Amino acid sequence: MFVSGLELWQWVNQAKAEAIASDVPLAEIDWLLQELAGLDRLALRLESFKDLPKIELKLSLSELAQLWQRRLQERVPVQYLTGVAHWRHFSLKVTPAVLIPRPETELLIDLAVEAVKSYSVNPKSHWVDLGTGSGAIAIGLACALTNARIYAVDCSSEALAVARLNAENLGFGSRVNFYQGLWWEPLAFLKGQVSGMVSNPPYIPSSTVLTLQPEVVQHEPHLALDGGFDGLECIRHLVETAPDYLESGGVWLVEMMAGQAEAVADMLQSHGSYREVQIFSDLAGIDRFALAYRQ
Numbered sequence: 001m002f003v004s005g006l007e008l009w010q011w012v013n014q015a016k017a018e019a020i021a022s023d024v025p026l027a028e029i030d031w032l033l034q035e036l037a038g039l040d041r042l043a044l045r046l047e048s049f050k051d052l053p054k055i056e057l058k059l060s061l062s063e064l065a066q067l068w069q070r071r072l073q074e075r076v077p078v079q080y081l082t083g084v085a086h087w088r089h090f091s092l093k094v095t096p097a098v099l100i101p102r103p104e105t106e107l108l109i110d111l112a113v114e115a116v117k118s119y120s121v122n123p124k125s126h127w128v129d130l131g132t133g134s135g136a137i138a139i140g141l142a143c144a145l146t147n148a149r150i151y152a153v154d155c156s157s158e159a160l161a162v163a164r165l166n167a168e169n170l171g172f173g174s175r176v177n178f179y180q181g182l183w184w185e186p187l188a189f190l191k192g193q194v195s196g197m198v199s200n201p202p203y204i205p206s207s208t209v210l211t212l213q214p215e216v217v218q219h220e221p222h223l224a225l226d227g228g229f230d231g232l233e234c235i236r237h238l239v240e241t242a243p244d245y246l247e248s249g250g251v252w253l254v255e256m257m258a259g260q261a262e263a264v265a266d267m268l269q270s271h272g273s274y275r276e277v278q279i280f281s282d283l284a285g286i287d288r289f290a291l292a293y294r295q
């Protein structure tokens with residue numbers, strides 16, 4: 001479908017006014033047009049696309065307008081509307097079966113790489129991503145730890161289908177193995193051999209989930225959000241179960257919610273199987289990640 005630059009520019013102006021009225025970030029119009037009109041950020045910022053005689057859209061202008069109304073009225077996240085989320089340098093397919101990977105989660109990969117540098121890594125190392133969702137962490141690990149084999153687990157078969165597709169599309173299909181099941185359960189064959197466990201598990205207290213913004217509570221999978229009554233049920237389980245799977249010196253690395261750092265550090269310290277418990281903050285300065293090494 002082709003539209004003139006002027007027609008699209010007129011639509012953008014209307015969409016901007018609607019975004020302001022509905023308290024939706026203006027940047028989301030750019031995200032939509034980057035995906036659906038193939039425009040780059042500079043052309044959008046300078047509005048230079050206005051002078052183009054024709055622009056190819058992946059859908060008609062009226063379909064674009066309908067999609068935008070779903071964003072405004074139904075509060076559907078723009079990533080579900082386009083089916084794409086950008087995370088690190090990857091374009092990941094997302095559907096409502098998977099959590100939209102968040103920017104803060106990107107730091108887990110850097111923390112894993114730093115942790116690897118601080119002890120000598122087995123070149124045939126096994127790393128796991130528990131609760132893989134879109135596959136973001138597994139793919140990030142496969143890209144950053146070029147000698148590692150990655151094992152990614154999720155209990156949702158719909159999420160795993162998305163994660164598999166992402167790994168294939170990004171060229172990591174042969175380095176990441178996917179398993180359906182509960183946390184470590186499908187990985188019994190790796191007991192005592194895992195060099196690193198990375199997880200962004202559900203960590204929001206059940207009573208808080210329903211108070212989250214409509215984009216999250218109405219559209220993202222609650223299976224990916226709900227961490228039980230205190231939000232710590234999954235993390236507690238990972239603290240208790242990981243020692244059977246991690247090799248000595250193996251890395252335990254988890255994302256958590258603001259306010260959980262002290263409780264998670266206590267769990268790791270008092271378990272007796274971990275050493276060098278550390279807390280790291282995200283770019284907003286919130287204590288967000290817990291890391292420890294298997295004794």
Ligand SMILES: C[S@@+](CC[C@H](N)C(=O)[O-])C[C@H]1O[C@@H](n2cnc3c(N)ncnc32)[C@H](O)[C@@H]1O
Nearest residue numbers: 101131132133154155156182183200201202224
């Ligand atoms: C917060 S999401 C994280 C998704 C992805 N790793 C990311 O960071 O964007 C948590 C994931 O854990 C999965 N999950 C929840 N309970 C699980 C369980 N008992 N065993 C395995 N996966 C589980 C959910 O399906 C969801 O995909």
